[in-house]
Amino acid sequence: MKESVKNIGFRIKELRELSNISTKEIATEFNMDEKEYIQYENGKKDIPASILYEIANKFKVDMGLLLTGEETRMHVFNVTRKGKGVSVERQKQYKYENLGEKFIHKKGETFIVTVEPKDGKKPKTNSHPGQEFDYVLEGSIKFFIHDNEIILNEGDSIFFDSSYEHAMQGLNGKKAKFLAVIM
Numbered sequence: 001m002k003e004s005v006k007n008i009g010f011r012i013k014e015l016r017e018l019s020n021i022s023t024k025e026i027a028t029e030f031n032m033d034e035k036e037y038i039q040y041e042n043g044k045k046d047i048p049a050s051i052l053y054e055i056a057n058k059f060k061v062d063m064g065l066l067l068t069g070e071e072t073r074m075h076v077f078n079v080t081r082k083g084k085g086v087s088v089e090r091q092k093q094y095k096y097e098n099l100g101e102k103f104i105h106k107k108g109e110t111f112i113v114t115v116e117p118k119d120g121k122k123p124k125t126n127s128h129p130g131q132e133f134d135y136v137l138e139g140s141i142k143f144f145i146h147d148n149e150i151i152l153n154e155g156d157s158i159f160f161d162s163s164y165e166h167a168m169q170g171l172n173g174k175k176a177k178f179l180a181v182i183m
Helices: 003-018 023-029 034-041 049-058 063-068
Strands: 086-091 094-098 109-115 131-138 140-145 148-153 157-161 166-170 176-182
Touching (some): 003 049, 023 034, 109 166, 131 140, 140 157, 140 176, 166 176
Antiparallel strands (some): 086 094, 094 109
């Protein structure tokens, strides 16, 4: 397993222990199996970005701290050069690039998400508190939300309640990219 996955798990475990919360309590709060949660903390399983977001909100820390181990400190602005965002590979079907990990007290998280093509089978869904805005930068995406399937093409966008189960997949045998803003 990648060293970064282990480091993220260690930071999450440390936050939980400092908050005097058991693994059972936090797993119940996030509606997941306790054994799965422990695998996240031990760095044995990749943590979905949606769960990282929930953990950051739970412990009132910026997601950048979980990802990098560095305190966020930018107050006026945070520039992220093309291709230089912190890479977050949490699910095989997606690659996330965090675009503002150093800005303090963000009201949302921004990512460039690359979606692998997977015509046919519906991908694993996830949900997280809040709202999400997605803007397609390249390619076409089949978007699954609640009981709906929506095709989004380059330039299309969607704003939705992210507490509903959702997933995306690239179409036409090609990767697709979109800007995701999670609030």
